[in-house]
Amino acid sequence: MDDFGVFAVFGVNGPAQRLLSGDGSSRVAVAVPPSVRQVVLFSSGPWGERICVNAELNDADRMPITIGKITPYNKCLSWEQWEEETWTGSVILNVTLERGSLEKSDWSEPELVLAVTEYTPKFCPSQDTVAPLTARELNGKRKREHATEGDGDENKPTKRGEEENVCPNGGAVEKTTPVRKGRVQNKGGQKLFSSGGDATKTKGTANVVGEAQRIVGRTPPQSAARTKSRQAKTPTQTTPLVSPSGRWGQSLCAIDAQTAILIGGQGARMQFCKDPMWKLCTEDKSWVAAETLAEGPTPEARIGHTAVYDPDSRRIFVFGGSKNRKWFNDVHILDTQSWKWTMVEAQGKVPPLAYHSCSMFRGELFVLGGVFPCPNPEPDGCSDSLYIFDPNLSIWYQPIVTGDMPSPRSGHSACVMQERKIYVFGGWDTPVCYNDMYMLDLGLMEFSVVKTTGKAPSPRSWHGSAVLSDTKFLVHGGYNGNNALSDTFIFDIDTNSWTEVTLPQLAVPRAGHSIITMEMAENPRFSGEDEGVDKNTGPVSRTLLVFGGGDNEGNFYSDLTTVAVEELLAAF
Numbered sequence: 081m082d083d084f085g086v087f088a089v090f091g092v093n094g095p096a097q098r099l100l101s102g103d104g105s106s107r108v109a110v111a112v113p114p115s116v117r118q119v120v121l122f123s124s125g126p127w128g129e130r131i132c133v134n135a136e137l138n139d140a141d142r143m144p145i146t147i148g149k150i151t152p153y154n155k156c157l158s159w160e161q162w163e164e165e166t167w168t169g170s171v172i173l174n175v176t177l178e179r180g181s182l183e184k185s186d187w188s189e190p191e192l193v194l195a196v197t198e199y200t201p202k203f204c205p206s207q208d209t210v211a212p213l214t215a216r217e218l219n220g221k222r223k224r225e226h227a228t229e230g231d232g233d234e235n236k237p238t239k240r241g242e243e244e245n246v247c248p249n250g251g252a253v254e255k256t257t258p259v260r261k262g263r264v265q266n267k268g269g270q271k272l273f274s275s276g277g278d279a280t281k282t283k284g285t286a287n288v289v290g291e292a293q294r295i296v297g298r299t300p301p302q303s304a305a306r307t308k309s310r311q312a313k314t315p316t317q318t319t320p321l322v323s324p325s326g327r328w329g330q331s332l333c334a335i336d337a338q339t340a341i342l343i344g345g346q347g348a349r350m351q352f353c354k355d356p357m358w359k360l361c362t363e364d365k366s367w368v369a370a371e372t373l374a375e376g377p378t379p380e381a382r383i384g385h386t387a388v389y390d391p392d393s394r395r396i397f398v399f400g401g402s403k404n405r406k407w408f409n410d411v412h413i414l415d416t417q418s419w420k421w422t423m424v425e426a427q428g429k430v431p432p433l434a435y436h437s438c439s440m441f442r443g444e445l446f447v448l449g450g451v452f453p454c455p456n457p458e459p460d461g462c463s464d465s466l467y468i469f470d471p472n473l474s475i476w477y478q479p480i481v482t483g484d485m486p487s488p489r490s491g492h493s494a495c496v497m498q499e500r501k502i503y504v505f506g507g508w509d510t511p512v513c514y515n516d517m518y519m520l521d522l523g524l525m526e527f528s529v530v531k532t533t534g535k536a537p538s539p540r541s542w543h544g545s546a547v548l549s550d551t552k553f554l555v556h557g558g559y560n561g562n563n564a565l566s567d568t569f570i571f572d573i574d575t576n577s578w579t580e581v582t583l584p585q586l587a588v589p590r591a592g593h594s595i596i597t598m599e600m601a602e603n604p605r606f607s608g609e610d611e612g613v614d615k616n617t618g619p620v621s622r623t624l625l626v627f628g629g630g631d632n633e634g635n636f637y638s639d640l641t642t643v644a645v646e647e648l649l650a651a652f
Contacts, residue, residue, distance in 0.1 A: 326636030328592030331387035376421030384434030407432030428476030437494035491541030513539035544595030593629025
C-alpha cells in the first residue's frame, strides 16, 4: 500500500486534509474560502520515484499570486494573506504531483476540483454546507464561477501593493504603446521600471523592491493575452524544462572551471521562478535542473539576494533578498561536495537586505548597502553600512571603517581586486542614480573616493560587473532611471581610467542580469592530441558569461551570452 499523500491545512484551526494520494489523481484545484488567511501544504509518506509537487495560489482570475514547490528534501510550504499583496479575496490552490516514472501520463488527467469550507468544531447539519474536501467534481459552470467570482476592481492589485518598493525615479505614469493597453497591463503593466517623477520622493527609497519585483513580472507584449488564456486553462505547468526560464534578480556563481550555479530570480507576471536552481555545464553550455539534487532546506524563493562561492571550503553562501513584502537576512549554505543545504543560526545583528553587494575576502562575507525595511515589512530606504559574516563563528559584526564612506545605495556593484581592494560602483537611492566609484582598502579598512578619468558610465543601478584580470573589471548594462542600458565599460585600477568598448554580443539592453567570468573550453570536442592540451576539454580560455535580465519593455531573458575575455581586452 502506498501511504504517500499531499495534505493541506486551511486556517489556523483547520484540520489536515488530504489533497492527493499516491495512487490517485496527480492534479487538484481547491477553492480556498475567502475568510481563510493561512494555507499550509505538506507531504507525508515515502516519495519513491516522485520528483516534486508544484503548487500555485491563484486569484479569482486564475492569475498566480505566488508559487512554490515541495520536494523530498523540502516537504512543507505555507502562505499567509498579509504577505501576498494580491491575495484580496477567494483564491484557488492548484497542486500538481510530478512523478519520475513515465508509465502514467500526468498531463492527460482531468483536473479534479475540490471545494473546502472552514473548519468548525461543531457539526453543522445545513444542506448548504459542503463537507471539507468532498470527492465531488464540480461541473464547468461551477469552475467558471470560481474563476470569475469577484472579478471587479477590488480583486486587482492595490495601488499600495503596486507601488511597494519603487525603483529609481519611479512612481510616475508609465508611457505605453497601444499594443500594451490591455487587460494584462491593468494587472501591473509591461514596464520593468517606471519613468521619472516626483511621486517617489514622497515614498523615499522605500518602494524599491516591490517595483523591482514588478520589473520582470511582465510577459512580452506580443504574447501577453495568449499567456493569460493558457494559464486560465492550465493553472499549473509541469513540462520539464531544458534551460532556465526568463528571469531577473537571480544570482549566478562559478564553483569550478566547468560549472556554475544559478539560484532564484523572478520572471513574468511578478512570479518567482518555479525552476529556481540550475547547474550550468560550460563545456557544452548545457543546463541541468538542480533544485531536487541537493538535500536539506532550500532557500525560499527570492529576488535581490547574493550568492558567493568560497573556493577554500567549496561552499556557496546565499544571503538576503526579498519576496513580495517578506524580507530576508538569513544565510543559507550549499556544500557543493555533499550537495546539502544548511541554514545558519547566526549570532549578531544584520538587517534584512536586498540589492546589496556581497564580496568574499579571506573566508568572510562583506555585505555593503542594499534596501532594508524599516519598519518591517515596509521598506524605508537604502543602507550605507558594512556588515561582515564570519562562517567559522557563525556571527555577524560591523567593522570599524574610516575614510570617505559611500552614500546609502543599492543596486550597485562590488569587485574584489588583487585580493586587497573592493571597488564599489554606481547604484541608487531614490530618486538619484550614481556613477561614482569608491574603493575599500581591506588592509586598512578605509574607504576612499576614486577619481577617475576617461568616459565614465552614465549613472545606473542593477548593472552587471565582473573581474577580467588583476587590474581590470567590466561594467555592463543596468537601469538609468528611464531605460535599460546596453553599453559596456572597462575600468583599469592602475590608471583609474574608464574605457568604453563595443561588442555585438553585448548589444542587448538589460538590467538585473548576472555576469561572471570563468574558464571555458574553446572546443569541447577537441581531440587533444597536442602536447599540453586537455584531451577532455581542449584549449581553455577565460570567458565572460551573461545570463538573464529584462529590458524594461516586457521581455525577460533566459539566454546565455559568452564573450572571450581576450576579445574584451583586445577591444580595450
